[in-house]
Amino acid sequence: MTQFSRRAFLGWAAMAGLAGTLGCSGNRSKPGKPSLANAKVVVLGGGFAGATAARYLTLLDPSLKVTLIERNSYYLPCPGSNEFITSLPGHKRPKELRFDYKAIKATGVQSVTGEAKGVDIRNRAVLLADGSTVPYDRLIVAPGIDFRWDAIPGYDEEASLIAPHAWQAGPQTSLLRRQLRAMRNGDVVMIVVPQNPYRCPPGPYERASLMAHFLKRHMPRSKVLILDAKTQFSKQALFMQGWKELYPGMVEWISAEKEGRIERVDVHKRTVHTDFGRHRANVLNVIPPQKAGKLAQIAGLVDDSGWCPVDPRSFESTLAPGVHVVGDACIATPMPKSAFAANAQAKVCAAAVVDLLSEREPGPPALINHCYSLLSPEYAISVTGVYEYSPGDKTLVATSTGETPPHGDREREAAMAHSWQALFMKEVFG
Ligand SMILES: Cc1cc2nc3c(=O)[nH]c(=O)nc-3n(C[C@H](O)[C@H](O)[C@H](O)COP(=O)(O)OP(=O)(O)OC[C@H]3O[C@@H](n4cnc5c(N)ncnc54)[C@H](O)[C@@H]3O)c2cc1C
Incomplete structure (x- = not known):
């Protein structure tokens, strides 16, 4: 249009x-x-x-x-x-x-x-x-x-008390907020995003953007990592343009094309294992299928x-x-x-x-x-x-x-x- x-x-x-x-x-x-x-x-x-x-x-x-x-x-x-x-x-x-x-x-x-x-x-x-x-x-x-608590090995309802999904409003939302505020400058927060269909397709990328906004003000050496089970996402070009303008170098999107499947999650080590590698974060936000x-x-x-x-x-x-x-x-x-x-x-x-x-x-x-x-x-x-x-x-x-x-x-x-x-x-x- x-x-x-x-x-x-x-x-x-x-x-x-x-x-x-x-x-x-x-x-x-x-x-x-x-x-x-x-x-x-x-x-x-x-x-x-x-x-x-x-x-x-x-x-x-x-x-x-x-x-x-x-x-x-x-x-x-x-x-x-x-x-x-x-x-x-x-x-x-x-x-x-x-x-x-x-x-x-x-x-x-x-x-x-x-x-x-x-x-x-x-x-x-x-x-x-x-x-x-x-x-x-x-x-x-x-x-x-x-x-689907059985979809990602290592990530069930109990694990969500350590690495919150915050995809239903309530205690999970408050937990993720507390974890984000407790980060130190230079720490990494990782959002794990599922395949479609799921509630609010652009929601994870809005969350990543607003997390970057928070980090830029309070801990500018920190980063947001998005580990995606998809190869493209809603409003992708617009989000990426915005990240470049507002938060250069602070938001990294990792596509399934690069990492393959999400194989398992270790919430205690805040690590996500994929087909081709593994990623560690200080705060882990897993949005399950x-x-x-x-x-x-x-x-x-x-x-x-x-x-x-x-x-x-x-x-x-x-x-x-x-x-x-x-x-x-x-x-x-x-x-x-x-x-x-x-x-x-x-x-x-x-x-x-x-x-x-x-x-x-x-x-x-x-x-x-x-x-x-x-x-x-x-x-x-x-x-x-x-x-x-x-x-x-x-x-x-x-x-x-x-x-x-x-x-x-x-x-x-x-x-x-x-x-x-x-x-x-x-x-x-x-
Ligand atoms: C972070 C985030 C941001 C979002 N932002 C937007 C946005 O900006 N714009 C937008 O359009 N959408 C947004 N969404 C999506 C939106 O929240 C959902 O699409 C919407 O809530 C769906 O409404 P629903 O009525 O189908 O389900 P829900 O809102 O989940 O309502 C279901 C209700 O059913 C009740 N219920 C379930 N089972 C039972 C039972 N057995 N007995 C009695 N009660 C029961 C629950 O308690 C709940 O109140 C967002 C979602 C997330 C996670």
Whole structure:
């Protein structure tokens, strides 16, 4: 895209982007809509996908009985966590980043704080850890991700207490922050990045950039090493241009082309062994390969890939009729696994659920994703994608993409990134 057309597009996308969808059903205002007063929709998981779905269901039809099941009484988001880890000026602390479900409850959603331990698909009910059941007519599952603890020899859940992943916000985020702050000038921090697909494809490179920003201020002889299981990555040229401009010689990216497979990790020695060598660091951040959240696996919603296949027209599972999966857990390729995408998918799904309960065919959706990455507080880059439904093969197709042009205004993008984060949290959690 040219700079001009991209700016015009972004202005429009910023407006449409909060909606996240370009259109999802042409049938909404059809006359003769049956009453949904007794229809029960259960949403499982109160992250970006689940919270959005619950809120939009009641907005679309206040007569629906919507129940949101979430294990925690508040949500701690990942966006903003890289700023916290690297003590970026103006960053928010976990307490300030927390969101509760009061505003969602105020829209008429019944909020249940509890752990779901299974789904009885035949009898249409969610089973909770306290022994109770929650019946549904349609279920939306949004459990996020789980880690493949068996994928890298030497790196399991116990090892993550020494070399944190910090890929789910919470104690892991604070641990990595403490380790980074305890580094000495000249020390090396290494980020190990998995193969696609994983949550937030540009996230590891944003983290590397902000780590370099921190080190440049406090320990300028230190370095960030990125050991990648891939040979290329999201917004690569833009990140590399930024590293050259902002942090010359401080960020080194090592591609799988050079190192081959990651063979094993020794967290005690903070060493990573690859096919062709080994790398040692003082702080080790291992982001392990991922799969759909455990509940999706227990409920039989995943295929051999470990993720949940869906028909993106409605995000209904292709394995379990009446059950929809949205957010990181579902396969919505070529959409990335992002909060923005989760929010857009949840709205399409909510509209489709209302249609299906009303015995209407959901219209073909079009969705947007827009992801900002900060390289410093005043320097950001972004990527945008528009995705349309292909009825023939029941998949999404990227019909338009764009990213920050080489000479784009990075400072302006940074201001937009900060305001997007604040607006987006309001959009999801009220
Ligand atoms: C460092 C980092 C930075 C990021 N930055 C951005 C960004 O700038 N922009 C962006 O768009 N995306 C970003 N992301 C990606 C974003 O965080 C994820 O894509 C998003 O969280 C996915 O939302 P979700 O609702 O699918 O899953 P989650 O947010 O993980 O929510 C799942 C919820 O389900 C609950 N749950 C799971 N199982 C159960 C159960 N059995 N019972 C009850 N509750 C359950 C969990 O407690 C959780 O609250 C970032 C990610 C990382 C790691």
